[in-house]
Each structure stands twice: as structure tokens, then as C-alpha cells.
Amino acid sequence: NLEILYMGGNHLTSIALVSNMPRMWAFGAWDNQVTSMAPLAGLHGLGYVNLDDNDITNAVALTGKTNLTWAYLRNNAIQDLGPLTAATNLGSLNLEGNLVTNLAPLAGKGRLDWLLLAHNQVTDLAPLASCTNLVTLSLENNAITDMSPLAGLARLDWLQIRSNRLAALPSFAGLARLRTFDAGFNRIANVAALTSAPALNWFRLEFNDL
Numbered sequence: 001n002l003e004i005l006y007m008g009g010n011h012l013t014s015i016a017l018v019s020n021m022p023r024m025w026a027f028g029a030w031d032n033q034v035t036s037m038a039p040l041a042g043l044h045g046l047g048y049v050n051l052d053d054n055d056i057t058n059a060v061a062l063t064g065k066t067n068l069t070w071a072y073l074r075n076n077a078i079q080d081l082g083p084l085t086a087a088t089n090l091g092s093l094n095l096e097g098n099l100v101t102n103l104a105p106l107a108g109k110g111r112l113d114w115l116l117l118a119h120n121q122v123t124d125l126a127p128l129a130s131c132t133n134l135v136t137l138s139l140e141n142n143a144i145t146d147m148s149p150l151a152g153l154a155r156l157d158w159l160q161i162r163s164n165r166l167a168a169l170p171s172f173a174g175l176a177r178l179r180t181f182d183a184g185f186n187r188i189a190n191v192a193a194l195t196s197a198p199a200l201n202w203f204r205l206e207f208n209d210l
Contacts, residue, residue, distance in 0.1 A: 008050070015039050037061035051076070052094065059083040073098065081105040095120065096138070103127040117142070125149040139164065151175065162186070162204070172197035
């Protein structure tokens with residue numbers, strides 16, 4: 001009948017024990033040496049998972065997890081986000097320090113408000129244009145050249161996109177709530193677009209082409 005189990009900071013290489021806990025709602029085994037999420041496949045009511053800082057290469061076990069609301073998978077080796085396609089209730093997702101290139105499976109995630117994707121291999125932000133509930137977004141250290149798909153995210157409050165390949169900024173007029181913007185370490189030569197940001201009060205632009 002166990003529903004919540006946290007086992008972070010141990011020496012685990014396997015989480016096989018949870019495969020016999022079908023009522024599990026929240027599971028955490030961060031900071032271990034786990035290589036597979038497969039035992040989570042049968043936990044159909046899973047709403048929270050924290051497997052930060054492990055050695056996981058795929059998220060297949062999260063396929064069909066419609067109740068998943070919080071997923072923390074930082075510092076693994078995950079590339080394919082396809083298994084998250086059906087996670088329509090996803091609100092918080094941390095995938096920093098993985099191998100993600102394609103954000104298409106995140107398109108239309110209307111409840112997603114907290115998304116961390118720093119230190120991946122993302123180039124195209126178009127799928128995020130439909131994530132209209134985003135409030136916090138981290139995209140540091142990817143390979144992004146165009147941030148215009150984010151220009152209509154009216155709820156966005158905090159955006160970090162430093163250490164990418166941006167040469168220009170889009171209009172900020174649609175970013176009605178954006179207060180914090182960090183675009184240091186890019187190739188930006190003109191910051192006139194910042195004057196269209198109605199709420200911006202903190203920004204960083206060091207090491208650009210100004």
C-alpha cells in the first residue's frame with residue numbers, strides 16, 4: 001500500500017523494488033547510480049518522480065503517465081522526450097544536463113509552468129510557443145539561434161537563455177509579465193527590443209556583440 005518513497009543520496013543501481021508497489025504516487029531516488037526507470041512502467045498513478053543525478057538513458061517507463069505532474073530528471077543522459085507526450089498534467093519538469101534535442105513532445109502542455117532545459121542540445125523552440133502557462137524557463141547552454149517562438153508567452157516571468165547563439169532579440173511586447181531576462185554570452189548586437197518589455201526590471205547581457 002506504499003504511496004510515497006524517497007531514497008535519494010544512497011548507492012542504488014536499481015529501483016526494481018518499486019515494481020511491486022502499484023499504488024506508488026511519489027517516488028524519489030535522486031543522487032544514486034540508477035541506470036533504468038523500467039520498474040516505474042507499471043505505476044499508472046505516478047504523479048511525482050525525482051531521479052536527478054543518475055545514469056538514466058531513456059524515459060520510456062514514463063509513457064502514458066497521464067497523472068504525472070512533477071518530473072525531475074536533471075543530470076542524466078536522456079535524449080528522447082517522446083514518452084512524455086501523454087503527460088498532459090505535467091506542471092514542473094527539470095531536464096537540465098541531458099542530451100535533449102527535440103522539444104516537440106512538450107508542445108501543447110497547457111499546465112506546464114516550470115521548465116528547466118539548461119545544458120542540453122536544443123536548437124528549435126517552436127514547440128514551446130503553445131506552452132502558454134510557462135512562468136519559469138531556463139534554456140542556458142544550448143544551441144538556440146532564434147527565441148521568437150517565446151514572444152507570445154504572456155505569463156513568462158523568468159527567462160534564462162544565456163550561452164546560446166542568439167544574434168537578435170524579438171519584440172518583447174507580448175511578454176507582459178517578464179521581469180527577469182538573462183541573455184549573457186550570446187551574439188546580440190542590438191537591444192532596442194528590450195524597450196518593448198512592459199515589466200522587465202532585471203536583465204543581463206554581458207559578453208555579447210554590443
